Amino acid sequence: MYDLVVIGGGPAGLAAAYQAYQHGLRNILILERDKELGGILNQCIHNGFGLHRFGEQLTGPEYAGRFIKMLNDTNVQVSLDTMVLDVTPDKKVHCVSKKEGYRIIDAKSVILCMGCRERTRGAIGIPGTRPAGIYTAGTAQRYANIEGYMVGKRVLILGSGDIGLIMARRMTLEGAKVLACVELMPYSSGLTRNIVQCLQDFNIPLYLSHTITDIQGNGRVEKVIVAKVGPDRKPIPGTEMEFDCDTILLSVGLIPENELTRQAGIEMDPHTKGAVVYENMETSIPGVFASGNVVQVHDLVDFVSGESELAGASAAEYVEKGEPESGRVLNLQVGDGVGYTVPQRVRMGNVDKNVTVSFRVRRIYGTSSIVVKSGDTVVARFKRERMTPGEMEHITLPRVLLEKAPQDTLTVQAEEAQKS
Amino acid sequence: MKEVICICCPKGCHLQVDEEHDYKVTGNGCPNGLAYGKEEITNPTRIVTSTVRVTGGIHPRCPVKTDKAVPKKLVPAVMEALNDIDLKAPAAGGAVVIEHVCGTDANIVTTRSI
Ligand SMILES: Cc1cc2nc3c(=O)[nH]c(=O)nc-3n(C[C@H](O)[C@H](O)[C@H](O)COP(=O)(O)OP(=O)(O)OC[C@H]3O[C@@H](n4cnc5c(N)ncnc54)[C@H](O)[C@@H]3O)c2cc1C
Ligand code: SF4
Numbered sequence: 021m022y023d024l025v026v027i028g029g030g031p032a033g034l035a036a037a038y039q040a041y042q043h044g045l046r047n048i049l050i051l052e053r054d055k056e057l058g059g060i061l062n063q064c065i066h067n068g069f070g071l072h073r074f075g076e077q078l079t080g081p082e083y084a085g086r087f088i089k090m091l092n093d094t095n096v097q098v099s100l101d102t103m104v105l106d107v108t109p110d111k112k113v114h115c116v117s118k119k120e121g122y123r124i125i126d127a128k129s130v131i132l133c134m135g136c137r138e139r140t141r142g143a144i145g146i147p148g149t150r151p152a153g154i155y156t157a158g159t160a161q162r163y164a165n166i167e168g169y170m171v172g173k174r175v176l177i178l179g180s181g182d183i184g185l186i187m188a189r190r191m192t193l194e195g196a197k198v199l200a201c202v203e204l205m206p207y208s209s210g211l212t213r214n215i216v217q218c219l220q221d222f223n224i225p226l227y228l229s230h231t232i233t234d235i236q237g238n239g240r241v242e243k244v245i246v247a248k249v250g251p252d253r254k255p256i257p258g259t260e261m262e263f264d265c266d267t268i269l270l271s272v273g274l275i276p277e278n279e280l281t282r283q284a285g286i287e288m289d290p291h292t293k294g295a296v297v298y299e300n301m302e303t304s305i306p307g308v309f310a311s312g313n314v315v316q317v318h319d320l321v322d323f324v325s326g327e328s329e330l331a332g333a334s335a336a337e338y339v340e341k342g343e344p345e346s347g348r349v350l351n352l353q354v355g356d357g358v359g360y361t362v363p364q365r366v367r368m369g370n371v372d373k374n375v376t377v378s379f380r381v382r383r384i385y386g387t388s389s390i391v392v393k394s395g396d397t398v399v400a401r402f403k404r405e406r407m408t409p410g411e412m413e414h415i416t417l418p419r420v421l422l423e424k425a426p427q428d429t430l431t432v433q434a435e436e437a438q439k440s
Numbered sequence: 441m442k443e444v445i446c447i448c449c450p451k452g453c454h455l456q457v458d459e460e461h462d463y464k465v466t467g468n469g470c471p472n473g474l475a476y477g478k479e480e481i482t483n484p485t486r487i488v489t490s491t492v493r494v495t496g497g498i499h500p501r502c503p504v505k506t507d508k509a510v511p512k513k514l515v516p517a518v519m520e521a522l523n524d525i526d527l528k529a530p531a532a533g534g535a536v537v538i539e540h541v542c543g544t545d546a547n548i549v550t551t552r553s554i
Contacts, residue, residue: 055498065503065551066489071449079489081503081552085533165491168501193490193519212452216445217486221512320450411450 021126023047023339025113027104027280028133030059032312034087035325036131039332041094045339048096049125051115053103057091058084059135060313061321063162066186068213072322083321107132107284109305129335132281132295132303132310133328136274136317138183146178148235151242157183157271161190170194172267176244177201178232180208180215182319182410184271189218191269198222199263202230202246204253207384209273209410211319231255232268241266276314284308291360292316299366299375300334301327306343309335316362316378319412323378327362345369350425355393355433357381359409366422366430374418379432381407387437390415394425407434444480448472457481485509488518489551492537497529497554504537508546517542529554 023045026033029052037050056062061069064080071077074086091098099117106114113125138156155163155171161183163169173196177184180203188198201219206229208215219226227246233255234245248259276294287296287304294315295303301311311331312324337344347369352361361379385407392400392415399422402415415432422430446453451469455477458464465477479485487509491501510518518541525537531554538548 062552065491065505067487067505068450077487079503079505079551082533085552165503166499166501168491168493168499193488193515211450212445213447213450216452217447221486 021047021128022049023127024049024129024131024335025111025125025127026050026131026133027107027113028052028059028135028312028314029054029057029098029100030133030135030312031061031084031087031321031324032135032314032328032331033057033059033131033133034084034091035328036133036309036311036332036335037096038087038090038094039329040131040336041091041096041332043333043336045336046095048094049127050096050098051102051104051113051125052098052100055101057088057098057100060158063158063165064186065165066190069321072320073325080321087325104280107280107308109285111305111307128339129307129309131301131328131331131335132308132314133312134277134280134314136313137277138270139273139275140270146232146235149237151235151237151240153237153241153266154235154268154270157181157187157269160269161187164190164194170196171269172196172265174199174265175267175269176232176246176263176265177269177271179203179271179273180210180226180228181271181273182210182214184269185210185214185218187269187271188224189222192222192224196267198224199265200225200227200246202227202232204231204249205229207408207410211410233260235268241268244268274313274317276317278314281310281314286310289360289364291354292362294362296364297362299363299370300337300344301331301363302334302338307335307338309338316360316412319410323412323414327378349428350422351429352377353429353431354379355391355431357383357385357434358432361432368419368422371419371422374416375422376414376416377432378412378414380409380412381434382409384408385434385436389435389437391433391435392417393431393433394429395427397424397426399425399430442481444477446473446476448476484512486512486515488515490519490522492522492525492527492548492550494527494529494531494554497527497531499554502527502529502531502554503551504548505551506541506544506546507549508544510541510544510546514542514544518548522548527554 061080061084069083102117236243247255311328463478494502
């Protein structure tokens with residue numbers, strides 16, 4: 021019987037396990053299906069990680085390396101090449117590996133850290149033939165940075181998420197010609213700094229409000245047709261452009277990898293497509309926690325680590341003291357302009373001083389406020405100069421304010437400042 | 441006045457750089473933006489991250505970076521220099537692969553052990 025089993029050895033799993041150890045647990049096991057720890061960071065060889073946490077611009081492997089090193093000084097156990105197949109509500113973890121075969125591991129607590137997988141839906145909707153040469157940006161990244169293969173020479177990128185932007189630079193540096201980055205929405209979902217240093221640095225045009233309307237080619241991609249879209253996001257006839265290219269990279273978003281979560285019968289949130297979590301990252305099954313990209317899609321790994329440390333500390337507390345005092349339960353709801361919130365529920369009995377809530381807005385806001393309401397009462401208000409869907413927002417709600425909420429629901433909404 | 445977007449942190453401040461008044465920077469969210477704004481107009485530099493060939497490791501490529509930012513115009517030359525490297529595993533993280541790459545004061549270092 022383990023005190024804690026962590027599923028997934030990416031940055032979330034590493035930080036969660038380390039923090040649980042720091043909080044006194046000694047019998048911890050990390051299960052990872054890959055042949056090494058580090059998760060997606062191993063293929064993110066660019067710099068920009070860890071500014072918040074280490075005050076330095078580290079590359080992905082360096083950031084992961086720091087946590088792996090910290091873990092090496094503990095007695096936390098790691099099983100690599102081990103795929104978790106099932107987690108039951110009574111916390112039996114079923115897994116399989118070449119070395120040890122099929123195992124059923126008993127755990128007092130479990131943290132789900134399975135991360136994300138790339139969305140390919142954008143591809144399925146694209147008309148045209150089905151030639152070779154269409155990859156998700158992350159797959160191309162793995163090929164280029166770990167396996168050492170270039171996926172093409174003349175590249176078009178669909179979607180302006182960070183992975184697509186990073187790959188535009190990467191492919192260009194490796195000698196490919198990146199013809200354009202095409203984005204359906206009128207704004208990019210990537211970080212501004214990535215638009216500057218990955219597209220503008222190399223004069224790669226970014227076509228906002230555009231999409232691919234046709235892919236042509238026998239065997240391999242030969243030509244792609246791109247058109248402008250109207251406010252209804254439908255292509256406008258007569259605006260077509262032709263690109264001669266052999267490769268398309270899709271960067272159209274990530275989906276949390278929650279098969280295990282769903283199988284376990286854990287309550288899911290349709291907004292995040294992840295588990296509904298309480299203030300301490302606990303799911304609807306007592307003693308089962310979740311953190312990192314499996315809960316909400318993060319763009320900054322620093323916040324993945326922070327969230328996972330909370331999950332790790334909470335798991336340790338659960339093992340030592342059992343379920344926390346619940347008290348009054350507040351339900352967080354999404355209001356105008358807000359896509360989701362994490363956590364979705366707050367047990368006042370388990371709130372010490374304050375609760376940090378993360379969320380994303382659904383469109384770009386200029387000078388604006390984030391308003392937290394309970395019924396018609398404004399519980400808290402936070403000013404922002406700019407908010408974009410590409411960047412996660414965080415607000416800290418003090419306990420004293422939460423106690424004043426007249427109702428058990430809290431609505432988080434975005435409000436544009438009145439123009440005077 | 442030139443507008444520059446600061447890339448030093450994810451905030452991405454929109455900086456105004458006044459070339460006529462000693463590259464005075466406004467719009468920066470923190471002091472890092474002051475230096476960046478001036479440098480981006482006078483001598484833009486970038487950290488280069490890429491991979492080099494490695495034999496005998498668990499993967500065929502090892503990630504590397506310049507340990508300091510190098511002038512932007514030298515980036516293609518730095519990439520070129522990496523093609524000649526053939527690492528042998530095991531190699532430690534942080535190991536110097538090329539000293540003073542392309543005559544700059546930056547070294548190429550590995551970013552993981554392999
Ligand atoms: C391409 C890309 C670029 C990024 N760039 C930046 C950046 O510049 N700066 C920044 O701060 N952040 C960046 N990020 C974000 C950051 O890397 C991620 O948010 C972070 O890696 C998420 O950590 P995680 O542990 O939740 O997930 P992951 O890193 O995906 O780890 C999940 C792990 O779980 C394992 N796993 C999943 N299912 C199972 C199972 N059933 N059994 C066993 N193991 C399993 C997986 O193999 C994997 O190792 C980037 C992300 C991507 C994808
Ligand atoms: S000026 Fe400071 S806060 Fe603004 S982007 Fe640059 S480093 Fe970040």
